[in-house]
Amino acid sequence: MNKLIGNAVVGQSGGPTAAINATLSGVIRGAMELRDEGIIPKLYGMRNGIKGLLEENLIDLFEIFDDEKKLKTLEHTPAAALGSCRKKLPEAVMGDETYEKLIEIFKKNNIRYFFYIGGNDSMDTADKLGKYSELCGYEMRVIGVPKTIDNDLPVTDHTPGFGSAAKYIAATTQEIIRDCAVYDVKAVTIIEIMGRDAGWLAASSALGRHICGAEPDLVYLPEKAFDMNKFFEDVKKALDKHPNVVIAISEGIRDAEGNYVGSSTQSGATDVFGHKYLGGSGKALENAIKEKLGCKVRSIELNLCQRCASHIASKTDLDESVTVGRSAVHAAVNGASRVMMSINRVSDAPYRIEVGTVNVHDVANKEKIVPDEFINAEGNHLTDACIDYLLPLIQGEVDIEYKNGLPVHIIL
Amino acid sequence: MNKLIGNAVVGQSGGPTAAINATLSGVIRGAMELRDEGIIPKLYGMRNGIKGLLEENLIDLFEIFDDEKKLKTLEHTPAAALGSCRKKLPEAVMGDETYEKLIEIFKKNNIRYFFYIGGNDSMDTADKLGKYSELCGYEMRVIGVPKTIDNDLPVTDHTPGFGSAAKYIAATTQEIIRDCAVYDVKAVTIIEIMGRDAGWLAASSALGRHICGAEPDLVYLPEKAFDMNKFFEDVKKALDKHPNVVIAISEGIRDAEGNYVGSSTQSGATDVFGHKYLGGSGKALENAIKEKLGCKVRSIELNLCQRCASHIASKTDLDESVTVGRSAVHAAVNGASRVMMSINRVSDAPYRIEVGTVNVHDVANKEKIVPDEFINAEGNHLTDACIDYLLPLIQGEVDIEYKNGLPVHIIL
Numbered sequence: 104m105n106k107l108i109g110n111a112v113v114g115q116s117g118g119p120t121a122a123i124n125a126t127l128s129g130v131i132r133g134a135m136e137l138r139d140e141g142i143i144p145k146l147y148g149m150r151n152g153i154k155g156l157l158e159e160n161l162i163d164l165f166e167i168f169d170d171e172k173k174l175k176t177l178e179h180t181p182a183a184a185l186g187s188c189r190k191k192l193p194e195a196v197m198g199d200e201t202y203e204k205l206i207e208i209f210k211k212n213n214i215r216y217f218f219y220i221g222g223n224d225s226m227d228t229a230d231k232l233g234k235y236s237e238l239c240g241y242e243m244r245v246i247g248v249p250k251t252i253d254n255d256l257p258v259t260d261h262t263p264g265f266g267s268a269a270k271y272i273a274a275t276t277q278e279i280i281r282d283c284a285v286y287d288v289k290a291v292t293i294i295e296i297m298g299r300d301a302g303w304l305a306a307s308s309a310l311g312r313h314i315c316g317a318e319p320d321l322v323y324l325p326e327k328a329f330d331m332n333k334f335f336e337d338v339k340k341a342l343d344k345h346p347n348v349v350i351a352i353s354e355g356i357r358d359a360e361g362n363y364v365g366s367s368t369q370s371g372a373t374d375v376f377g378h379k380y381l382g383g384s385g386k387a388l389e390n391a392i393k394e395k396l397g398c399k400v401r402s403i404e405l406n407l408c409q410r411c412a413s414h415i416a417s418k419t420d421l422d423e424s425v426t427v428g429r430s431a432v433h434a435a436v437n438g439a440s441r442v443m444m445s446i447n448r449v450s451d452a453p454y455r456i457e458v459g460t461v462n463v464h465d466v467a468n469k470e471k472i473v474p475d476e477f478i479n480a481e482g483n484h485l486t487d488a489c490i491d492y493l494l495p496l497i498q499g500e501v502d503i504e505y506k507n508g509l510p511v512h513i514i515l
Numbered sequence: 516m517n518k519l520i521g522n523a524v525v526g527q528s529g530g531p532t533a534a535i536n537a538t539l540s541g542v543i544r545g546a547m548e549l550r551d552e553g554i555i556p557k558l559y560g561m562r563n564g565i566k567g568l569l570e571e572n573l574i575d576l577f578e579i580f581d582d583e584k585k586l587k588t589l590e591h592t593p594a595a596a597l598g599s600c601r602k603k604l605p606e607a608v609m610g611d612e613t614y615e616k617l618i619e620i621f622k623k624n625n626i627r628y629f630f631y632i633g634g635n636d637s638m639d640t641a642d643k644l645g646k647y648s649e650l651c652g653y654e655m656r657v658i659g660v661p662k663t664i665d666n667d668l669p670v671t672d673h674t675p676g677f678g679s680a681a682k683y684i685a686a687t688t689q690e691i692i693r694d695c696a697v698y699d700v701k702a703v704t705i706i707e708i709m710g711r712d713a714g715w716l717a718a719s720s721a722l723g724r725h726i727c728g729a730e731p732d733l734v735y736l737p738e739k740a741f742d743m744n745k746f747f748e749d750v751k752k753a754l755d756k757h758p759n760v761v762i763a764i765s766e767g768i769r770d771a772e773g774n775y776v777g778s779s780t781q782s783g784a785t786d787v788f789g790h791k792y793l794g795g796s797g798k799a800l801e802n803a804i805k806e807k808l809g810c811k812v813r814s815i816e817l818n819l820c821q822r823c824a825s826h827i828a829s830k831t832d833l834d835e836s837v838t839v840g841r842s843a844v845h846a847a848v849n850g851a852s853r854v855m856m857s858i859n860r861v862s863d864a865p866y867r868i869e870v871g872t873v874n875v876h877d878v879a880n881k882e883k884i885v886p887d888e889f890i891n892a893e894g895n896h897l898t899d900a901c902i903d904y905l906l907p908l909i910q911g912e913v914d915i916e917y918k919n920g921l922p923v924h925i926i927l
């Protein structure tokens with residue numbers, strides 16, 4: 104097979120994670136291997152995703168990453184070193200000026216490979232761009248490279264970025280449980296965790312089950328309708344057992360009618376993809392318990408920390424993220440296009456994965472939620488099957504470089 | 516000198532920290548050395564501080580900590596392994612029934628050494644108990660062992676527990692800055708950090724200055740009167756420079772009249788020591804910016820995580836905490852009583868400390884705030900002198916034991 108010779112461009116999109124830069128490093132590593140084979144002379148990075156690409160805001164990544172140490176630092180830097188965006192592309196219709204502009208930029212820079220690292224909204228972008236380049240007859244391989252702390256992409260066992268967020272959440276929950284245990288007066292602590300429709304992150308709070316037995320007393324996910332009266336009963340029962348009750352909830356928990364528990368959602372504000380802005384479910388439950396049960400109560404929102412805490416990243420997650428990025432380049436050069444890279448779990452014990460590809464259209468705008476068998480019958484905790492699925496993803500610690508007491512990051 | 520032979524008791528009090536168990540380990544290590552010399556046959560741990568002691572809720576610490584590995588795990592476990600309390604003792608007046616009950620328990624268990632690990636409210640307890648045992652002629656050495664993430668104790672260069680909280684805050688601030696930098700639209704992120712009257716913890720957010728240049732654009736401490744109009748001007752200026760403005764604030768910031776910015780303080784609720792419950796200053800400023808400047812704004816409360824994040828503890832802090840605990844036992848056996856252990860910085864470069872003792876009465880109920888020379892003229896950031904003071908305290912990483920992807924804790 105004749106391999107397509109040309110430059111490549113890579114971008115990051117959507118919310119940051121602790122692993123998205125490891126995936127970028129994987130793409131750089133893969134592209135360097137193909138540079139050495141004479142296939143990819145240049146790898147551009149687009150600043151702020153497709154938005155920066157439209158302004159031809161490109162940087163030369165081979166030039167910047169001229170040694171191994173810089174790539175390692177990149178892998179340990181949280182968020183998105185290239186910058187991100189939340190731009191949604193229009194429908195891919197022949198002649199559309201956004202796509203025409205993009206094709207012009209691709210032609211000008213001889214870009215034949217396009218890698219887009221992101222969540223399901225980003226897969227929508229990759230899907231449309233791949234479709235348009237086919238429509239207009241510009242030969243370019245378009246690959247979506249998954250990342251999302253939410254773990255809500257279908258057709259992949261899990262997503263890069265999720266394991267590190269899960270590890271941070273599990274470790275922090277353990278620490279909060281220890282902290283709350285110091286007083287012997289009745290108190291409830293609520294940990295609000297990200298997750299709009301999928302409860303994977305909140306489920307990770309229970310990962311201490313097999314370590315020090317440190318898991319929340321109760322865990323509520325958006326997958327099960329939230330009933331306030333049942334909730335009060337659950338909390339009362341838990342307080343009867345011991346004084347320091349810790350509860351983990353997803354930000355997106357809602358009642359049987361679909362009304363979010365978080366009060367701030369009542370504004371109805373949405374982002375450019377039409378998703379409702381959430382937040383505030385912890386505060387709402389804090390107030391409800393205060394009024395109804397009258398005991399001491401506190402809510403903690405893990406907030407941005409859960410997606411950028413690279414200082415406690417999962418080694419498994421970062422290693423897989425690099426592998427997925429690297430594999431994307433090789434897959435593209437071998438002919439793949441309009442696919443998303445996927446992770447297939449081929450064995451549980453020992454845990455082993457293989458990287459594959461799936462049609463990007465099967466991923467875009469679809470969500471994978473926590474299945475029934477992972478949630479207990481009462482809908483207020485996780486089953487052991489869930490723990491078994493999650494546990495391999497947080498294994499291993501990353502040997503991070505510290506300087507003057509703090510982790511070293513790279514800034515592009 | 517004849518050494519006082521008898522048992523010892525140790526308790527933990529006040530809010531938990533990531534280092535208070537390292538201090539406990541130090542006391543255990545010191546007491547074991549004196550057991551071997553025939554001075555301290557038994558070391559009791561009181562559960563939930565003075566409150567548990569009054570119920571004679573004691574455990575045998577030599578029996579539990581029979582190997583080095585358990586002590587190491589204790590040092591890496593956050594919060595207070597013995598449990599804590601917020602009990603305030605009455606004035607030490609001859610015949611008071613609380614003190615008589617305590618003396619009875621001391622006599623019954625032949626307790627001649629009393630170690631109380633805590634903040635300035637705990638020093639008040641140690642001060643009163645020492646006074647009463649002198650009044651009633653019961654020979655017992657009473658030593659206060661400092662800990663507080665707030666670093667607000669006078670007569671000591673800094674307090675065990677602070678360095679680990681500072682390291683977590685600095686590392687997390689760096690990560691949040693990276694996270695916020697990914698979008699190129701104007702946005703303000705406010706990090707609310709603990710600190711009622713002393714801004715040491717919020718000041719620590721600037722520790723990235725000499726590492727990746729990652730420090731907040733603005734930092735506001737309770738030491739300087741907060742002016743909302745000046746704040747808006749500061750934020751506007753910062754937004755003119757770059758789109759992603761990050762601001763760190765102490766929970767306790769207040770205006771020139773002493774009114775807290777945090778709205779929830781308006782309830783006027785206080786704890787048993789008469790301190791106002793705080794919280795909510797970040798949310799209050801978030802709302803103020805939203806209304807006044809109209810840009811995207813988010814507030815993040817580091818909450819309990821900043822005091823229990825032992826997974827990123829400062830090695831310097833934990834090592835010093837062990838040393839201070841161990842020194843307390845030796846000081847007591849050598850005749851000291853009614854003192855608090857203190858840390859004296861004898862050299863900046865290389866950083867070197869010596870452990871000493873100070874009259875516990877000089878500490879109780881007094882606070883050390885951030886001095887003027889550590890705050891810039893505008894009152895919205897820290898000087899290099901402040902960074903120089905703080906930086907040695909976060910040095911070094913702790914080699915924590917992980918099991919199944921999570922740090923291992925000990926539960927007593």
